[in-house]
Amino acid sequence: MNAYCVYYDDFVQHLFDRRENKSLSYQEFCSLIQTIRANIDNYYSSFMTKKDRLSYRVICAPQGPLKDIQKNIAVFLSSKFIHHPSSFGFQKNKDIKANALLHTY
Numbered sequence: 109m110n111a112y113c114v115y116y117d118d119f120v121q122h123l124f125d126r127r128e129n130k131s132l133s134y135q136e137f138c139s140l141i142q143t144i145r146a147n148i149d150n151y152y153s154s155f156m157t158k159k160d161r162l163s164y165r166v167i168c169a170p171q172g173p174l175k176d177i178q179k180n181i182a183v184f185l186s187s188k189f190i191h192h193p194s195s196f197g198f199q200k201n202k203d204i205k206a207n208a209l210l211h212t213y
Contacts, residue, residue: 122184128176144174 124137132140144151151174159165170178182198191199196207 126180
C-alpha cells in the first residue's frame with residue numbers, strides 16, 4: 109500500500125474522533141460534512157486587508173464547523189508527513205515572525 113494513500117472512511121473517522129461538537133453521532137457528522145461541501149460559501153467570511161499603499165488582499169476565513177474540521181485535517185496531515193526544514197506554515201512553534209527573521213540582515 110502506498111504510504112500516502114488515505115482511505116476516505118478512515119480519514120472521516122479520524123475527523124469524527126477529534127470533532128469539537130461531541131454531541132454529533134457519526135452519521136450526523138458525515139451529514140454535516142456533506143452539507144458543508146454543498147454550501148461551502150456559507151462557511152467562509154471574507155474581508156479585505158491593506159496589502160501595500162495601493163492594493164488590498166481579500167481574506168476568506170473558514171467559520172464554525174469548517175474551521176474545526178480544517179484544524180483537524182492539518183493535525184492529521186502533520187502526523188502523516190514530514191515537514192520540509194524550510195517550511196513554516198501550519199507548524200507548532202513556527203510563525204510568520206520567525207520566518208521573517210530569516211530574511212532580515
